[in-house]
Amino acid sequence: MNKVSLTALAREQLETARAASSGRSSHTVYGGHEHSLRQTLIALKAGSALDDHESPGEATLYVLQGRVRVTDADAGWEGSPGDHIVIPLSRHGLQALEDSVVLLTVVKRVGPHV
Template sequence: MRKTSLTALGRELLEKARQSAAGRAADTVYGGHEHHLRQTLVALTAGSTLAEHESPGEATLYVLFGRIRLLSGNTTWEAIGGDLLVVPEDRHRVEAVEDSSFLLSVVKTPS
């Protein structure tokens, strides 16, 4: 059993993101290559993005704090702290409207 404060880690990562030229920082809190489920805490400074990419499987974003946009094609969803977004299977990107931290949960599709 392992316990992690996502709020505390999100604030730590945001400090790292503020020091990064890319304006982002991340830490996998559960899973990895040996698991189907992978959960990664991501912090983005306002105006930073995760560039357009494809999802490796089913995924959700749970916003801990801040405000983000999830964009796919011509569709945009906004989320604030406490919101859960289901990530589309289509190519998508994430933009931080404010300094933000969110938990990305992905269930990888078996190869």
């Protein structure tokens, strides 16, 4: 069993994001290339973004802190603490409207069929 304080990790990653030229920082909470389930804590300084990118497959975003906006070609969704957003399967982006921390959960296929 492994226990991680998302509150403490969010605080650390947000400090790192504020100091980074990109305005963002991330840390893998669980998973990696050998796992189907991957969870990544992402911290974004206000005004920073993850530019449009292809969908990783089934994914959700849980807002821990701040306010974010997820957009695709057709729509946009704002999230604040406690909001759970299903990531669109289309190309999409993420913008931080305030200093923000989110937990990205992705399920990917692993093994020789990939």
